[in-house]
Amino acid sequence: MSTPGSWIICEKSGRWAAALRVSLERRKHTPFTSRILETRSLAELDLAIKEHKAAFVLVEVRPESMADVLSFLTKRNWGTAQVVAMLEFGGERSTDFRLATDALLEAGAIEVIESSRQLGAVLEIAERQPQNYWTEHTGTIADRAWAALPWQDGQ
Amino acid sequence: MARALAPADSFAKLLDESSRPVYVVDAQRRIVYCNVALAEWMDLPPKRIVGRRVEYHSEEQKSDEKVRDDTAPLTDLCPSPRALAGEAGAGTISCQARDGRMLHRAAEFVPLDSWAGKKRKQPSDGKDPQLFAVLVLLAREEMSPQEIASGVVSQGSADELHRTIRRFRRGQSSHYSIKSLLGSSSAMKKVRSQVDAAAASGANVLIFGNLGSGRAHIARAIHYKNAADDAKLLPVDCRLMTDDLMTRTLDRLRPSSNTSGPRAALLLENLESLPAAHQSQLLAALRENWISARILATFSTQAPAVEVEVKASDDVVFHAEHAVEEAQPATSGVLTALVDLVSTILIRVPRLADRVEDLPVLAQFFLEAHNRSSSKQVGSIRADALDALALYRWPGELEQLRETVEAAHDACASHEIVPSELPPLIHRASHAAAHSRKEPERIVLDELLASIEKEAILRALAQAGGNKSEAASLLGMTRPRFYRRLVQLGLAGESAENGEATEVPEFIEHDATE
Numbered sequence: 001m002s003t004p005g006s007w008i009i010c011e012k013s014g015r016w017a018a019a020l021r022v023s024l025e026r027r028k029h030t031p032f033t034s035r036i037l038e039t040r041s042l043a044e045l046d047l048a049i050k051e052h053k054a055a056f057v058l059v060e061v062r063p064e065s066m067a068d069v070l071s072f073l074t075k076r077n078w079g080t081a082q083v084v085a086m087l088e089f090g091g092e093r094s095t096d097f098r099l100a101t102d103a104l105l106e107a108g109a110i111e112v113i114e115s116s117r118q119l120g121a122v123l124e125i126a127e128r129q130p131q132n133y134w135t136e137h138t139g140t141i142a143d144r145a146w147a148a149l150p151w152q153d154g155q
Numbered sequence: 156m157a158r159a160l161a162p163a164d165s166f167a168k169l170l171d172e173s174s175r176p177v178y179v180v181d182a183q184r185r186i187v188y189c190n191v192a193l194a195e196w197m198d199l200p201p202k203r204i205v206g207r208r209v210e211y212h213s214e215e216q217k218s219d220e221k222v223r224d225d226t227a228p229l230t231d232l233c234p235s236p237r238a239l240a241g242e243a244g245a246g247t248i249s250c251q252a253r254d255g256r257m258l259h260r261a262a263e264f265v266p267l268d269s270w271a272g273k274k275r276k277q278p279s280d281g282k283d284p285q286l287f288a289v290l291v292l293l294a295r296e297e298m299s300p301q302e303i304a305s306g307v308v309s310q311g312s313a314d315e316l317h318r319t320i321r322r323f324r325r326g327q328s329s330h331y332s333i334k335s336l337l338g339s340s341s342a343m344k345k346v347r348s349q350v351d352a353a354a355a356s357g358a359n360v361l362i363f364g365n366l367g368s369g370r371a372h373i374a375r376a377i378h379y380k381n382a383a384d385d386a387k388l389l390p391v392d393c394r395l396m397t398d399d400l401m402t403r404t405l406d407r408l409r410p411s412s413n414t415s416g417p418r419a420a421l422l423l424e425n426l427e428s429l430p431a432a433h434q435s436q437l438l439a440a441l442r443e444n445w446i447s448a449r450i451l452a453t454f455s456t457q458a459p460a461v462e463v464e465v466k467a468s469d470d471v472v473f474h475a476e477h478a479v480e481e482a483q484p485a486t487s488g489v490l491t492a493l494v495d496l497v498s499t500i501l502i503r504v505p506r507l508a509d510r511v512e513d514l515p516v517l518a519q520f521f522l523e524a525h526n527r528s529s530s531k532q533v534g535s536i537r538a539d540a541l542d543a544l545a546l547y548r549w550p551g552e553l554e555q556l557r558e559t560v561e562a563a564h565d566a567c568a569s570h571e572i573v574p575s576e577l578p579p580l581i582h583r584a585s586h587a588a589a590h591s592r593k594e595p596e597r598i599v600l601d602e603l604l605a606s607i608e609k610e611a612i613l614r615a616l617a618q619a620g621g622n623k624s625e626a627a628s629l630l631g632m633t634r635p636r637f638y639r640r641l642v643q644l645g646l647a648g649e650s651a652e653n654g655e656a657t658e659v660p661e662f663i664e665h666d667a668t669e
Binding site: 063064066067070071074075082096099100101102103105106107108110111121124125128129 | 407
């Protein structure tokens with residue numbers, strides 16, 4: 001069953017998960033709960049997405065894992081989950097970065113970031129997801145009917 | 156005395172005598188020079204090499220015909236992206252021998268910048284020098300398999316990244332081929348021919364269809380159809396658009412001063428969901444040519460549809476339904492303008508429920524795809540199970556079919572999926588289909604009310620023994636109004652309205668006297 005508000009992070013170090021926790025705490029107005037699942041390999045990530053098909057996914061990409069991540073993204077069998085790629089290329093390789101970004105976006109990542117400072121922009125995108133995905137694909141008929149009514153905020 | 160050669164000619168002559176293959180690629184990725192050694196290595200005359208493009212992104216599986224075709228790009232001669240971006244470096248260049256073997260040689264890439272060669276001084280405006288060519292020098296000997304293998308390791312991430320992206324794009328081209336648009340229904344045949352026309356035209360394309368119907372797959376098939384097109388594809392889901400994402404998307408499509416590659420393609424998924432502010436931003440960017448991109452857009456047809464006709468070219472006209480105004484009435488002006496701009500060609504994706512003849516091949520495709528990622532292998536779906544699938548209306552289109560087949564695969568106890576292994580949703584659809592719904596009765600309200608009034612008047616007259624004054628009183632009506640209604644309902648002639656006659660139908664008189 002899908003769990004709205006789940007974040008799944010696939011990375012080696014745990015650095016991005018820590019940054020995400022801080023970012024979520026700072027944005028207290030975030031409209032969904034912030035459950036973060038950490039995975040350490042693409043195989044673990046695959047299993048986690050099967051359990052949480054509407055999750056928001058952050059996946060770390062290193063030069064040596066580029067091929068595997070591209071292959072993972074192109075499988076496109078993870079339901080409504082959205083994937084953001086986090087580049088860990090190091091150094092000043094702007095050409096490599098641009099090439100990798102283009103390929104990852106083309107493969108299906110909705111955004112590519114290279115710094116945890118860019119997580120704010122990712123949270124903004126994620127906050128649009130509940131309106132667009134989770135309400136469409138989860139909840140009872142009554143929930144969906146209620147969500148479709150106008151003047152939800154009482155104005 | 157022999158005439159002295161021009162410096163360029165003498166330099167070319169020197170290179171021609173070199174035993175090392177050498178060639179030069181200009182900023183438009185065309186080979187502008189190759190020496191004899193390269194021509195011999197490729198087993199092609201120089202005139203069939205010079206002038207051809209080298210491609211990096213959309214390298215196809217190599218075929219001898221492709222190399223021998225003078226118009227096809229020479230993908231394997233493409234310098235590394237870094238070299239094309241102005242960085243000197245080393246890598247590997249390959250070509251296919253006549254016997255089909257791949258030959259590999261180590262290569263050095265030397266970028267040539269314009270201000271260094273022409274103006275002989277650095278530009279005063281501080282801009283980076285403009286790349287105008289890359290000189291490629293190949294080694295004298297072929298690389299051994301061991302050297303190739305060790306080269307992959309020793310050249311590190313840069314070359315490996317290059318190879319990885321080439322493999323990825325090759326896979327994309329294959330995965331999104333027009334053949335992958337499965338189905339033999341006339342609707343899908345039409346879609347395939349439209350995709351063909353759209354790919355050949357290079358025009359903007361708008362694809363209508365339900366969510367999950369494979370609209371994005373069709374857009375990608377259009378993009379990847381042209382093997383010579385090495386432009387990047389940038390997909391964006393408009394439902395997730397934020398200010399920041401919009402800015403970054405437009406930045407990624409701004410024509411770079413340092414590259415001159417082909418036009419990129421922007422894939423806008425769910426265009427109808429693009430927020431109004433971003434619609435205006437995108438419209439301005441397209442109208443003012445701030446970005447250079449072909450637009451491929453998908454649009455939901457779940458709102459009420461209006462038939463429109465758009466001319467793709469003088470001889471190709473596509474009909475499609477669109478629901479622009481219904482989808483977003485508050486912003487229809489901008490959205491309509493945006494749709495007009497991106498809808499040079501319109502393609503309508505048929506609903507799965509409208510092409511159930513395609514269902515067996517689609518279900519089998521999803522089954523085999525799931526076999527590849529599962530240890531359990533299921534061979535087929537039994538005919539009666541396919542019949543049950545055909546009864547369902549598939550609001551989630553192909554995506555829902557894929558999920559359904561995967562669930563049935565997981566539940567399958569043998570090599571073949573049977574009806575009992577299909578999800579409950581499909582059973583309920585079968586059950587509902589077995590009990591046909593009663594067609595709801597239709598009424599015309601005015602006629603129904605008139606018939607009720609007529610019945611009440613007749614009963615009142617009967618009750619009053621044919622006395623109209625008393626009948627009017629029973630019905631709570633004045634005499635003039637009662638007479639008017641008698642005439643209007645056809646129960647008396649015109650004179651009755653003036654109270655002059657009491658032409659009550661005979662059966663009433665008869666009833667009244669009984």
